[in-house]
Amino acid sequence: MIELTTTTKRYGSLTAVDNVSFSVKPGECFALLGPNGAGKTTIVKMLLDFTRPTSGSVSVSGIPSTDAVSRASIGYLAENHRIPASLSGWQYLLRCAELLDIKRSDAVDQCRRIVELIGMQGREYTKVGTYSKGMIQRFGLGAALIGEPKLLLLDEPTAGLDPIGIREIRQLLESLKNEGMTIFLNSHLLSEVEKICDTVAIINRGSLLVKDAISAIVKDGDTLEDVFVRLVKG
Amino acid sequence: MKTLKAFPSIFRIAKHTLSDEVRQKSFVIMFVICAICIVLIRGCYQGNYVVNGQYLDAGTVVSALSKVTFHIIGAGVMIIAALLSMRIFRRDRNEGIQSCILSKAIARWQYVTGKIIGIWVLSVLFMFILHGIVFLITSINLNAFMPEYLVASLLCSINLLFVVIAVLLLSLLMPDIVAFLCVLGVGIVSFVADGIAAVSHTPMAQAMMQQSGAHPQVELTWWKVVYYFWPKLSGVQHSASSLIGSDLFPGFGLLYPIINVLLYCLILGGLLFLRFRKIDIV
Numbered sequence: 001m002i003e004l005t006t007t008t009k010r011y012g013s014l015t016a017v018d019n020v021s022f023s024v025k026p027g028e029c030f031a032l033l034g035p036n037g038a039g040k041t042t043i044v045k046m047l048l049d050f051t052r053p054t055s056g057s058v059s060v061s062g063i064p065s066t067d068a069v070s071r072a073s074i075g076y077l078a079e080n081h082r083i084p085a086s087l088s089g090w091q092y093l094l095r096c097a098e099l100l101d102i103k104r105s106d107a108v109d110q111c112r113r114i115v116e117l118i119g120m121q122g123r124e125y126t127k128v129g130t131y132s133k134g135m136i137q138r139f140g141l142g143a144a145l146i147g148e149p150k151l152l153l154l155d156e157p158t159a160g161l162d163p164i165g166i167r168e169i170r171q172l173l174e175s176l177k178n179e180g181m182t183i184f185l186n187s188h189l190l191s192e193v194e195k196i197c198d199t200v201a202i203i204n205r206g207s208l209l210v211k212d213a214i215s216a217i218v219k220d221g222d223t224l225e226d227v228f229v230r231l232v233k234g
Numbered sequence: 235m236k237t238l239k240a241f242p243s244i245f246r247i248a249k250h251t252l253s254d255e256v257r258q259k260s261f262v263i264m265f266v267i268c269a270i271c272i273v274l275i276r277g278c279y280q281g282n283y284v285v286n287g288q289y290l291d292a293g294t295v296v297s298a299l300s301k302v303t304f305h306i307i308g309a310g311v312m313i314i315a316a317l318l319s320m321r322i323f324r325r326d327r328n329e330g331i332q333s334c335i336l337s338k339a340i341a342r343w344q345y346v347t348g349k350i351i352g353i354w355v356l357s358v359l360f361m362f363i364l365h366g367i368v369f370l371i372t373s374i375n376l377n378a379f380m381p382e383y384l385v386a387s388l389l390c391s392i393n394l395l396f397v398v399i400a401v402l403l404l405s406l407l408m409p410d411i412v413a414f415l416c417v418l419g420v421g422i423v424s425f426v427a428d429g430i431a432a433v434s435h436t437p438m439a440q441a442m443m444q445q446s447g448a449h450p451q452v453e454l455t456w457w458k459v460v461y462y463f464w465p466k467l468s469g470v471q472h473s474a475s476s477l478i479g480s481d482l483f484p485g486f487g488l489l490y491p492i493i494n495v496l497l498y499c500l501i502l503g504g505l506l507f508l509r510f511r512k513i514d515i516v
Contacts, residue, residue: 045514045515048333048336048337048515049336050333050336050337050514050515050516051514051515068339068340068341068344069339070339071337071338071339071340072338072339074337074338076333076337078330078333078337081330082328082329082330083329083330084254084329084330084331085329086254086257086258095250096334096338098246099243099246099247099334099335099338099340100338101242101243143334153337
């Protein structure tokens with residue numbers, strides 16, 4: 001589903017991603033972990049062609065990420081998701097559906113289902129300007145789910161959510177995973193990642209430290225957090 | 235075939251751009267102020283002016299006043315189009331619209347084309363409505379119907395396309411306000427240069443130059459080359475206004491300014507697409 005081959009991204013003298021190669025299989029729930037500035041968001045941006053690699057290649061569903069068609073199967077939630085304050089959550093979801101060329105009647109049905117799924121019934125018609133950060137994040141996740149994408153690309157999906165919200169999102173992701181959706185997760189919440197994901201990759205200063213199944217990385221008595229700290233601190 | 239499939243996305247982006255702009259309070263205020271100003275000058279179209287003891291007929295009044303308002307509206311809406319365009323990319327970035335659109339199967343050229351069309355159509359509508367108010371006033375007050383006035387308004391839309399593309403391109407290279415001022419400068423130079431050229435074509439100026447021994451029509455100086463190749467925004471307005479009256483701006487035909495500005499639109503549009511392909515989306 002996702003393939004990075006010897007991918008490097010440099011911003012001037014700074015190497016954000018250094019010769020990274022890994023792949024994510026269809027149906028896999030994958031987490032990309034790393035400290036701040038490790039290069040996680042840069043990798044997500046390269047998957048969406050928001051930025052181009054200096055060298056190497058990135059492909060989604062076998063299509064180079066530079067081709068817009070590769071994004072047809074992606075649902076994306078950005079870190080610190082933003083929505084125009086002049087729109088309501090409902091208008092935003094409808095607009096996203098329209099951009100995906102979904103028929104109006106289907107879009108309305110789908111948006112109604114999604115509003116329920118993200119737990120925002122009753123607030124969907126109020127202006128985004130009145131929403132909390134967590135509510136915007138929920139609508140962002142809802143927008144990512146429109147069009148039933150095959151791959152869900154989530155950059156810090158639980159940022160700004162309260163513990164109940166985090167739990168609800170985790171349950172939602174688990175159900176999506178059970179439906180066979182491929183999930184690519186960028187997160188700092190290692191305990192949540194441990195509960196949802198099958199595979200993790202840990203990067204630090206742009207270099208890939210490890211990529212394996214969680215069961216293979218986390219040994220008895222350890223937690224993912226212990227492994228993460230050990231690897232990152234060297 | 236691929237290009238044909240791209241059109242629905244472009245039109246949707248254009249539609250969203252248009253509706254987002256119309257939602258802005260600043261846009262609504264600008265439009266209302268402009269419309270009120272145009273309506274307030276309706277008293278000028280009375281048709282009972284007396285010059286040297288002679289009454290002017292309605293046709294003369296309409297022709298002269300309509301041309302003045304035509305040029306004022308044309309130039310004013312160019313400034314408004316520049317103001318609308320200068321913050322488009324920044325606002326889309328800040329409000330997450332850019333990443334929302336480009337995370338879908340929509341290419342960057344589609345996004346940019348949609349933005350250009352959205353702002354351009356909005357500016358054209360803005361100008362057309364203001365010109366339409368003048369058309370209605372002259373029709374009602376003086377019973378003088380000038381459909382060519384509205385055709386001329388549409389012809390002026392070429393200028394708005396230039397302004398939108400130029401500001402969008404420059405806003406990717408420099409701060410928004412500087413991009414706005416640069417395009418404003420291009421427009422001012424165009425109008426001032428055409429004004430000087432118009433004065434130099436008067437019989438008095440010609441006679442003065444002949445007395446001083448200069449041969450203005452023959453000499454090819456560098457500033458003349460710059461003048462001819464400079465974006466002919468004022469020239470397009472004069473070409474358009476020649477549809478209202480019969481007098482044509484001296485020095486150019488009807489078509490040269492239009493071709494000149496359209497060529498600039500093509501060149502700047504190409505540069506805009508190239509530049510936008512290289513920027514990082516945040």
